[in-house]
Amino acid sequence: MKKLLAILLVTAMCAGLAACSKPAQQSGSEGEGASTTETTSETTDAAPTKLTLILRGGTYTDVIKAMLPEFEEENNVTCEVLDLAFADLHDKIALDAPNAKGAYDLIMVDGTWIPEFSENGVTLDLTKAGFELDDDFIEEVTVAGIGSDGDVYSVPYFGNVNVLFYNDALLESAGAEVPTTWEDVLSIAEKVKGTGKNGYLVRAQAGDNITSDFLPVLLSHGGWVFDDSGNVTIDTPEFKEALEFYISLKDAGTIMDKDDIVAAITNGDAALSLSWPGWYVPEEGGPAHYAVIPSKVSASSPEHASSIYGVWFLGVAANSQNPDLSVKLLEYITSKEQQIAGVANGGVPVRHSAYQDADVIAANPHFEIVYNALQSGVYRPLVVEWTEITLALGNELDAAVQGVKTVDQALADAQAAVEQIMQ
Numbered sequence: 001m002k003k004l005l006a007i008l009l010v011t012a013m014c015a016g017l018a019a020c021s022k023p024a025q026q027s028g029s030e031g032e033g034a035s036t037t038e039t040t041s042e043t044t045d046a047a048p049t050k051l052t053l054i055l056r057g058g059t060y061t062d063v064i065k066a067m068l069p070e071f072e073e074e075n076n077v078t079c080e081v082l083d084l085a086f087a088d089l090h091d092k093i094a095l096d097a098p099n100a101k102g103a104y105d106l107i108m109v110d111g112t113w114i115p116e117f118s119e120n121g122v123t124l125d126l127t128k129a130g131f132e133l134d135d136d137f138i139e140e141v142t143v144a145g146i147g148s149d150g151d152v153y154s155v156p157y158f159g160n161v162n163v164l165f166y167n168d169a170l171l172e173s174a175g176a177e178v179p180t181t182w183e184d185v186l187s188i189a190e191k192v193k194g195t196g197k198n199g200y201l202v203r204a205q206a207g208d209n210i211t212s213d214f215l216p217v218l219l220s221h222g223g224w225v226f227d228d229s230g231n232v233t234i235d236t237p238e239f240k241e242a243l244e245f246y247i248s249l250k251d252a253g254t255i256m257d258k259d260d261i262v263a264a265i266t267n268g269d270a271a272l273s274l275s276w277p278g279w280y281v282p283e284e285g286g287p288a289h290y291a292v293i294p295s296k297v298s299a300s301s302p303e304h305a306s307s308i309y310g311v312w313f314l315g316v317a318a319n320s321q322n323p324d325l326s327v328k329l330l331e332y333i334t335s336k337e338q339q340i341a342g343v344a345n346g347g348v349p350v351r352h353s354a355y356q357d358a359d360v361i362a363a364n365p366h367f368e369i370v371y372n373a374l375q376s377g378v379y380r381p382l383v384v385e386w387t388e389i390t391l392a393l394g395n396e397l398d399a400a401v402q403g404v405k406t407v408d409q410a411l412a413d414a415q416a417a418v419e420q421i422m423q
Helices: 002-017 059-075 086-096 111-119 139-145 168-173 182-193 208-220 237-251 258-267 323-333 336-345 358-363 367-374 386-401 407-422
Strands: 049-056 077-084 106-110 155-158 163-167 198-202 253-255 270-275 288-291 312-316
Touching: 049 059, 049 086, 049 323, 059 077, 059 155, 059 323, 059 336, 077 086, 077 323, 086 106, 086 111, 106 111, 106 323, 111 139, 111 312, 111 386, 139 155, 139 312, 163 168, 163 258, 163 367, 168 182, 168 270, 182 198, 182 237, 182 270, 198 237, 198 258, 208 237, 208 386, 237 253, 237 386, 237 407, 253 270, 258 270, 288 367, 312 323, 336 358, 358 367, 386 407
Parallel strands: 049 077, 049 106, 198 253, 198 270
Antiparallel strands: 106 312, 155 312, 163 270, 163 288
16 A cells, blocks of 8 residues: 555656646546436335445446446435546545545546556455456456456456547548558658648657557557566667657647547548547548557568557445445446447447447447457556556656657656666
8 A cells, every 4th residue: 555655646746747648538528527426216115325436537437327327226226426537536546545434336447557456455356256257258358357366356348449540531632541550650641741731640748648649659669668577678679669650650740639639530630540439439421430550560560469458447446335236336337238238328348249249330330440459459567556657658758759858868767767666
């Protein structure tokens, strides 16, 4: 727990450095503050039990809100839903964890937080509570939710995974097919830039935004943050080549945040970017679509899995005052039936059965791209220190992209910072 509190202090100190990087917001009814959904069941002899859900705001929360009335009625429950921004969600969960009686019951957890939360006793051991993962969950996605002891601490709920986001008309005007290499992406972006539009949009903002945006490019160049022995591999030729390429992509476009990226691609003001399925739902005949992220730099380059997982998980707070009922709610939300039903409200499933449902695919043809990516994605390093690392690394990447530091200096400083964190 001392480590967890240290992470929170580092997060607070880094907030000033990362001021240009506000947490990504989802479209729809998302907000920084809390909203409340309360539905009282039919009159019973006992007063309804109150469960408090602390979730990532936007589509992720909207899907769950639509599921709650049925569960509330059947279980004599009222659910208070707190929908928060990315960083706020992490910090509120972590700060409440030391309390003997927790304020929260069901919690939404980013995949990168799970090692930190499970090691520090923030999340309930679901295996010991009787929960089992069935074979219908996409196995590759479930890995992050399993602790070092082999028990399940969090269950995948929303299948976010990086995909390539492009505007059909601008690709056609550039005389280009959907790119299959990163060199193709850059070539198209530069052609579009020459017409006065933005060719490629990056989320080059300090912290998690730029780190998540950059890692697919790094993977395709054969680089990573750690080697198989756990050594930090940031100040390396592969990392340098990838960062210089990323800067070239930025030069063929500009820097935008999430909402502006979605608007620019769909409005035809920009040609290409990376995206997450929770940001935008492509429609047949619509202006923009998804494709698999290129897995190689050039046609002759080796292939590397390059789609980053951004899967959202559900867990139960270890200090929940209603653990049994919270586990029951978790099982309900992640069930086959609710995974399919949630698609109508913007959900992105994590179960095979949803992607094998003919009606689901007919209404969401882009799910074929998402399903493929979910079975071949890469998690950001699953280490307890990742929250600290993503801030330190993101700040140095941002310094290089903004021209505040040379690439060499930024990578040397990032290497030193991450090595210090790991020590």
